[in-house]
Amino acid sequence: MSAFEYQNNELFVEQVAVNRIAEAVGTPCYVYSRTALEQQWQAFDQAFGDHPHLVCYAVKANSNLAVLNVLAKLGAGFDIVSQGELERVLRAGGDPAKVVFSGVGKLREEMLRALEVGVYCFNVESEAELEILNEVAGQAGKVAAISLRVNPDVDAQTHPYISTGLKENKFGIDIDRAVAVFERAAQLPNIKVSGIDCHIGSQLTTVTPFMDAMDRLLERIDQLAAQGIHIDHVDIGGGLGVRYRDEQPPAPSEYVSALLKKLGDRKLKILMEPGRAIAANAGILVTEVLLLKSTEVKNFVVVDAAMNDLIRPSLYSAWQDIIPVTPRAGQGSACDIVGPVCETGDFLGKDRELCVEPGDRLAVCSAGAYGFVMSSNYNTRNRVAEVMADGNQFHIIRRRETYDDQFALESLVP
Numbered sequence: 001m002s003a004f005e006y007q008n009n010e011l012f013v014e015q016v017a018v019n020r021i022a023e024a025v026g027t028p029c030y031v032y033s034r035t036a037l038e039q040q041w042q043a044f045d046q047a048f049g050d051h052p053h054l055v056c057y058a059v060k061a062n063s064n065l066a067v068l069n070v071l072a073k074l075g076a077g078f079d080i081v082s083q084g085e086l087e088r089v090l091r092a093g094g095d096p097a098k099v100v101f102s103g104v105g106k107l108r109e110e111m112l113r114a115l116e117v118g119v120y121c122f123n124v125e126s127e128a129e130l131e132i133l134n135e136v137a138g139q140a141g142k143v144a145a146i147s148l149r150v151n152p153d154v155d156a157q158t159h160p161y162i163s164t165g166l167k168e169n170k171f172g173i174d175i176d177r178a179v180a181v182f183e184r185a186a187q188l189p190n191i192k193v194s195g196i197d198c199h200i201g202s203q204l205t206t207v208t209p210f211m212d213a214m215d216r217l218l219e220r221i222d223q224l225a226a227q228g229i230h231i232d233h234v235d236i237g238g239g240l241g242v243r244y245r246d247e248q249p250p251a252p253s254e255y256v257s258a259l260l261k262k263l264g265d266r267k268l269k270i271l272m273e274p275g276r277a278i279a280a281n282a283g284i285l286v287t288e289v290l291l292l293k294s295t296e297v298k299n300f301v302v303v304d305a306a307m308n309d310l311i312r313p314s315l316y317s318a319w320q321d322i323i324p325v326t327p328r329a330g331q332g333s334a335c336d337i338v339g340p341v342c343e344t345g346d347f348l349g350k351d352r353e354l355c356v357e358p359g360d361r362l363a364v365c366s367a368g369a370y371g372f373v374m375s376s377n378y379n380t381r382n383r384v385a386e387v388m389a390d391g392n393q394f395h396i397i398r399r400r401e402t403y404d405d406q407f408a409l410e411s412l413v414p
């Protein structure tokens with residue numbers, strides 16, 4: 001059952017009316033369901049049964065402290081890509097010993113901080129990074145546990161901007177170089193080889209590309225074992241897709257059981273880094289209709305949310321469902337839902353059938369991942385509030401920004 005359902009012609013999140021939240025914090029606002037977040041993380045975690053594993057939520061998908069805290073309380077691991085994300089995990093009560101540090105351009109000071117708090121491992125993306133990490137760890141008197149992120153060169157069959165496992169992408173170490181780089185890593189005094197990882201792309205809707213990638217990783221693992229280099233875990237990355245419209249991605253249980261089957265009787269811990277699959281359908285963006293505007297060729301519904309609040313439609317032509325919070329009886333008409341920002345690309349949806357009047361509220365669905373985190377102050381708009389519904393209560397987990405918040409970081413010239 002979805003956490004967002006109509007009751008008596010009014011949209012609810014868990015047992016809270018979305019209208020009640022909008023009245024309390026204004027629109028636009030992001031609304032998340034605690035239950036949905038918990039259920040999705042647990043779906044991954046439980047799918048592994050007794051097999052050693054760690055589900056590291058990809059913080060980039062939604063990094064609100066309350067979201068991280070809810071997952072930390074369940075015992076989640078975290079996949080981070082910056083010191084900022086690490087500080088968020090720590091502030092939210094996450095366990096640094098369950099953190100994997102990904103990213104193609106880690107700074108020395110970021111490495112140092114991660115060593116100081118004791119992350120589970122660094123997912124190293126290049127030979128140059130390996131040498132730098134060895135140096136930084138040596139200076140700090142530490143040994144860095146590492147996994148090598150290999151680029152398995154498989155086609156994830158997703159949007160080119162979010163495909164990451166092809167030879168032409170900037171990510172990871174060429175699979176054909178992997179064994180040589182592991183050999184080098186095994187010789188470095190301040191490095192401990194722990195795993196192998198990959199991340200081939202995001203919003204994948206079949207298991208096939210994951211299985212292809214896993215095959216390639218396992219081949220390398222077996223080759224390394226034959227050379228006496230033993231690793232203890234394999235990390236398949238994130239990327240499992242969600243249903244935005246009519247996609248039918250595999251459930252976490254189906255995906256995990258396919259992975260376990262591939263692994264066979266190898267004694268390896270499995271890590272994964274799902275972001276979208278945990279958070280996307282646990283959130284909506286609520287917006288209010290400002291006015292209706294028709295031209296000879298188009299009907300526009302102008303709403304108070306814009307591309308600065310949710311950039312996925314503009315950036316990837318992503319389709320996210322847009323539904324009324326309190327549906328009206330009557331025939332809808334085709335319209336584009338657009339925001340107040342001065343860009344033609346500022347739209348949330350195109351050619352949607354909607355029956356709305358000014359003052360009505362709409363919910364943009366599947367907005368819990370890559371929503372608020374990708375928002376900006378473009379057009380000097382304040383970033384919106386975030387709210388977490390929890391049973392029959394809700395908590396404001398980030399207040400709406402004020403202009404003073406924005407101006408506080410700037411100064412005039414003398």
Ligand SMILES: Cc1ncc(COP(=O)(O)O)c(C=O)c1O
Nearest residue numbers: 058199202238239273274275276
């Ligand atoms: C290394 C890494 N891990 C995990 C993720 C999370 O991806 P997703 O939100 O598609 O699960 C990403 C982003 O695509 C990533 O780059």
Ligand SMILES: N[C@@H](CCCC[NH3+])C(=O)O
Nearest residue numbers: 060162202203312369370
């Ligand atoms: N930001 C993307 C996903 C990118 C994944 C990051 N590695 C989206 O909104 O779909």
